[in-house]
Amino acid sequence: MDEPVEEANSSxxxxxxxxxxxxxxxxxxxxxxxxxxxxxVLKDQLGLLESNMxxxxxxxxxxxxxxxxxxxxxSVKSRxxxxxxxxxxxxxxxxxxxxLLEKRLHQTNxxxxxxxxxxLLPKGLNVENEYTVVVRRSKx
Numbered sequence: 001m002d003e004p005v006e007e008a009n010s011s012x013x014x015x016x017x018x019x020x021x022x023x024x025x026x027x028x029x030x031x032x033x034x035x036x037x038x039x040x041v042l043k044d045q046l047g048l049l050e051s052n053m054x055x056x057x058x059x060x061x062x063x064x065x066x067x068x069x070x071x072x073x074x075s076v077k078s079r080x081x082x083x084x085x086x087x088x089x090x091x092x093x094x095x096x097x098x099x100l101l102e103k104r105l106h107q108t109n110x111x112x113x114x115x116x117x118x119x120l121l122p123k124g125l126n127v128e129n130e131y132t133v134v135v136r137r138s139k140x
Contacts, residue, residue, distance in 0.1 A: 021135050 057065060057074040065072045082088040092100050114121070 018135055022137055025135070 053065075053072045054074060057063065057072065063074050092098060110125075
């Protein structure tokens with residue numbers, strides 16, 4: 001098992017890489033914060049326009065309105081969820097409607113399950129491990 005290197009500062013190259021890394025990360029955070037603030041204003045403006053357009057469609061009892069600049073289309077968007085997963089799982093199992101579920105694994109729960117049950121490896125499970133780097137700012 002790799003042991004942490006206590007004195008990474010012994011290499012000026014690593015110190016410089018760390019310094020540059022932190023500066024770039026900070027610059028990205030600043031750009032993202034500026035973008036998010038500006039984008040929020042635009043989203044709010046779009047929301048007001050969409051509300052006005054929905055009101056117009058309702059008032060005209062229209063599902064679409066053509067204008068010289070484009071066509072406004074009013075449609076229904078549906079979302080589905082449950083507050084009772086036990087009943088939902090029972091329903092899905094009884095109906096054989098497993099297509100109602102998404103095919104993905106909860107990453108943290110699978111990691112915890114495998115840690116608690118190292119001898120149980122589900123057939124067909126793929127695992128990909130990769131090293132990553134975390135850089136923490138010095139407290140000085």
